[in-house]
Amino acid sequence: MPGHLKENDQTLWSKFLHGNEQVLSLIYLRHANALFDYGCKMTPDRDLVKDSIQDIFCTLIKNRQNLSGTDNIRLYLFKALKRKLVREIQKSHRLQNVDSESAAAFDLAFLHSFDHTEIELNERQKQELVDAVESLTDRQKEAIYLRFTRGLDYKEISMIMNLNYQSSRALIHRAIAKLRDILSVKSDVFNQTLLILLLRKSKPVV
Amino acid sequence: MNKYKNYTPEDFLADDYFIQWLNDPSEEHEEFWKAFVEEFPEQKVNVEQAKFIVSMFQHEQEKLSLDETYDIWNGVLRNAKRPRVRKLVRMLRYAAVLLLMFASGALAFYLYENSRELHYNLTELNEAGSNEAKIILSDGSEVSLEQKESAITYASSGNQLIINNDTISQNQMDGREYMNKVIIPYGKKTMITLSDGTKVWLNAGSQLVYPSVFLRKKREVMLIGEAYFDVAKNVEKPFIVRTSDMNVQVLGTRFDVSAYPEDDFVAAILEEGSVGLEIKGNSLMTQDRQILLTPNQKLSLNKESRETTVRMVDVSMYTSWKEGILKSESEDLNRLIKKIERYYNIHITLKDPLVGGYKISGKLDLEKSPEEVLNIIKLTVPIDWAKKSNGDFIVMKK
Structure with missing residues (x-):
């Protein structure tokens, strides 16, 4: 979230609390896609995610008088969506007699194409990276998603995931270490590729 | 900067400033990290590795249509x-x-x-960065409108549209409305012919959302900013323009609606026919009000006080922008400057608040450069102007 938007979020929120309900649509538009993407990582049921987002904003309007000021609407919305989705998923699992503990598995589909990187990887390296990410725990996946895809800081992540600050750092660190391990086995290849890349780049244009 | 000298990729990934750079780079970030790699070239490998790991998770995201x-x-x-x-x-x-x-x-x-009755109460900011004129189709794909003045025309079936000279087909199932959206930044404008034959001139800094084909009982579009409508007559299907503060309902007629988020008022000016206006209450709970306009009337609504005024006007004053002409009749310099800013996508600062109150009457040809336009204004009121090195203009008292 850009710094200037964050400030803006704050003023929007206080306008909303002071009775200007129109600004809620701005807040909605600004965060709808991020919320939707986050929700879709927890359940394949797109309609459930959409309904949940709708309910969150309905609740905001209904409970406006009892809401307190926040300087971080995004955090507030992410927390609300997660709480809502976990509850809904548990409910449906109970109906289907599925073990409710395994509710809200975090399914992090990640970049499989590797097209956006300057680094050239061979097929085996790619496969290993895919395997590495697949082998992360759900909580690690969620933490990684919040940090790298959504760009949240550790304090925000710990609040969404109900962890203390240190644990959220450790969770992500362990996940990265795992990825780096796999990269490091290939680190010679990896670094050589980079080196070649760098050399090629620094060569003067003739 | 020295702090990062011995960082491993893990350390970089644990650093909020680093993550900010990759997720939402500002100029400051770009400069800092460029300078860092230049000063510590041996760290480039670690930076690239960290960047690579983040990039693995910045995949295509689920998007709402x-x-x-x-x-x-x-x-x-x-x-x-x-x-x-x-x-x-x-x-x-x-x-x-x-x-x-x-x-x-x-x-x-x-x-x-x-x-499924539509309530386009959505107001949107013209967020910085959306400086590109474009049309967004219902599947989320975007087509940019490169010309300064573009034309978009829909086939009556709605599944084909012509943008300038290119034809684009949209895959659509029958019996369902598909929303399209046109975004026009400051400095540009466009004309859209909707599937029912209605013509819409969209002014600079405006957005219009509309279905590619009208299948409901009402033809509904949503407007942010200013547009002039020439609505194709259809007594069976009223045409409704929704804005943040009021809705305009017509059967077939010509009128202008101005509803810029940055203005403190919204206005509707009727040229021909009749329109019904529905003024929204300030909160979602308060009742809406209805007002009828007759030709050559202008309604303006103060967004804060919710007061409305209706008066007779020379309609051409408010609609000539679509021919590239700004007409004004004892208009505040303040407002005129705002229109000029939008039209040319420039910034003009008034040095003296008094200057903003000067009344301007006359005609400005917007084909001319902003400098020429300011010179013409200079002839009628005692002002002078200067251009800063960053391209912004200053207007001051002479």
């Missing part, structure tokens, strides 16, 4: 206005599904139609 975005919000508004009814409707909907299984689908269809 325009339809879905508006459907969710309409649901929120319906719920806010009639909290109790919603549950009932939901139950009735279930009941209707059951009924459908046994008897006829008429009730279900009725309820479905009703629940």
Whole structure:
């Protein structure tokens, strides 16, 4: 979230609390896609995610008088969506007699194409990276998603995931270490590729 | 900067400033990290590795389509206005599904139609960075409109549109409205011919959302900013322009609507025919008001006080922008400057608040450069202007 938007979020929120309900649509538009993407990582049921987002904003309007000021609407919305989705998923699992503990598995589909990187990887390296990410725990996946895809800081992540600050750092660190391990086995290849890349780049244009 | 000298990729990834750079780079970030790699070239490998790991997770994201975005919000508004009814409707909907299984689908269809009534209460900011004129199709794909003045024309079936000279086809299932959206930044404008033949001139800094084909009982579009409408007559299907603060309903007529988020007023000017205006209450709970306009009338609504004024005007003053001419009749310099800023996508600062109150009458040809336009204004009121090195203009008292 850009710094200037964050400030803006704050003023929007206080306008909303002071009775200007129109600004809620701005807040909605600004965060709808991020919320939707986050929700879709927890359940394949797109309609459930959409309904949940709708309910969150309905609740905001209904409970406006009892809401307190926040300087971080995004955090507030992410927390609300997660709480809502976990509850809904548990409910449906109970109906289907599925073990409710395994509710809200975090399914992090990640970049499989590797097209956006300057680094050239061979097929085996790619496969290993895919395997590495697949082998992360759900909580690690969620933490990684919040940090790298959504760009949240550790304090925000710990609040969404109900962890203390240190644990959220450790969770992500362990996940990265795992990825780096796999990269490091290939680190010679990896670094050589980079080196070649760098050399090629620094060569003067003739 | 020295702090990062011995960082491993893990350390970089644990650093909030580093993550900020990759997720939402500002100029400051770019400069810092460029300078860092230049000063510590041996760290480039670690930076690249860290960047690579982040990039693995910046994949294509799930996106709501325009339809879905508006459907969710309409649901929120319906719920806010009639909290109790919603549950009932939901139950009735279930009941209707059951009924459908046994008897006829008429009730279900009725309820479905009703629940899909559109409420485009969405106001949007012209966020910085959306400086590109573009059309967003219902599947989320974007086509940029490169010319300063572009033309968009829909076939009556709605599944084909012509942008300038290119034809684009949209895959659409029958019986469903697909929303399209046009965004015009400051400094540009466009003309859209909708599938029903209605012509819309969209002014600089404006957005229009509309279905590619009108299938509902009403033809509804949503406007942010200013547009001039020449609505194709259809007595059966009223045409409604929704803005943040009021809705304009017509059967077939010509009028201008101005609803810029940055202005403290919204206005509707009627050229021909008749229009009904629905002024929205300040909160979602308050009642809406209805006002009828007759030709050559202008209604303006103060967004804060919710006061409305209706008066007779020379319509051409308000619609000549579509021919590239700004007409004004004892208009505040303040407002005129704002229009000029939008049209040329420039910044003009008034040095002296008094200057903003000067009344301007006359005609400005917007084909001319902003410098020439300011010189013409200079002839009528005692002002002078200067251009800063960053391209911004300053207007001051002479």
